Amino acid sequence: LHASKTLTAYLLCVRIFLPGKIIGGHEAIPHSRPYMAFLQIKTLFQKITCGGFLVREDFVLTAAHCRGSSMKVILGAHNIKERESSQQVIPVKRAIPHPNYQRKKPHLNDIMLLQLKKKANLTDKVSFLRLPTKTAQVTPGMVCSVAGWGSTGVKKTTVTLHEVEVKIQTDQECMFYFKSYYNESVHICVGDHNINKSSSQGDSGGPLVCNDVAQGIVSFAKQDGTPPRVYTKISSFMRWIEETMRSFKLQGPD
Structure with missing residues (x-):
């Protein structure tokens, strides 16, 4: 049992960077972004x-x-x-x-x-896409969006741009899952772990858009790709x- 818990904790902390996917979203209106x-x-x-x-x-x-x-x-x-x-x-x-x-x-x-x-x-x-001010902040519960090309699930691929709405989470939420989550000064925690809607493994580099402003950049996630995911905080x-x-x-x- 102890070994099983240790393995689970390890897997939660592992991150990988691979070509990306939008999970739980839908195809974007062509050229709407x-x-x-x-x-x-x-x-x-x-x-x-x-x-x-x-x-x-x-x-x-x-x-x-x-x-x-x-x-x-x-x-x-x-x-x-x-x-x-x-x-x-x-x-x-x-x-x-x-x-x-x-x-x-x-x-x-x-x-x-x-x-x-x-x-x-x-x-x-x-x-x-508009960039934020140096003092811009996002708050838990705020609804933003992210988009990208690639897989939309296991063995499901797409060649068209997909998008999904995601919610900002507390820093504590990501600190629970990621040892390398620093703090709100450089990172943004995004995506409810109870709702499988997220960017994933390598929509990397795409923008987190909140009220038509880029607030974050897709950075890293858990190995299984489920939320929450960590974004680089652009305003910093x-x-x-x-x-x-x-x-x-x-x-x-x-």
Whole structure:
């Protein structure tokens, strides 16, 4: 019995970063989230995908653990397997993870800016998502949403953007499940453990949207993908985001 409890506790604390899924949601209205970015990433060992979102004509915000040796951003997509006329495929010129992000401690400062090789063409299907103020807060019980591409359950796949509504939880809720949940200054706890609605393993990098503002970035979860899930708190990194984008001149067209 003791061994069983130990194993259960271990599994609750294990996190993995894999291409993602939206659990308990539904297909989004095509192009209703024109800020969404689909990231195709090559690492030394594999190809993975992540989410992200456009914050300037030449910058996408995502999670630092989504970094690869080669990265490409697709904007204006609904069905990622079709060559939609709305899609803009832009290689990443420079990946800029937070300076205090460490792969050995991937749950802290899990935020990254991607500078695109050319600026996006803004249309009704490609546009920005508002960023929060430095003092912005979310409170337990607030209803927000998250979206992404990929599996929607065990052996269930989709190639279209899916979305789901999720509730903000207390910090204590995530502290119970995750030893690496730091506090409300860098993390947001999202998703009721009694309701199987959540982003999961690698909708990573996608935005937590509350009242049309990006408040969080999908970061990590339990191994089984069930809620709650931990998001990077964007407002705590606004100074770094603003200073980093300011330091790079807006790119013109190729």
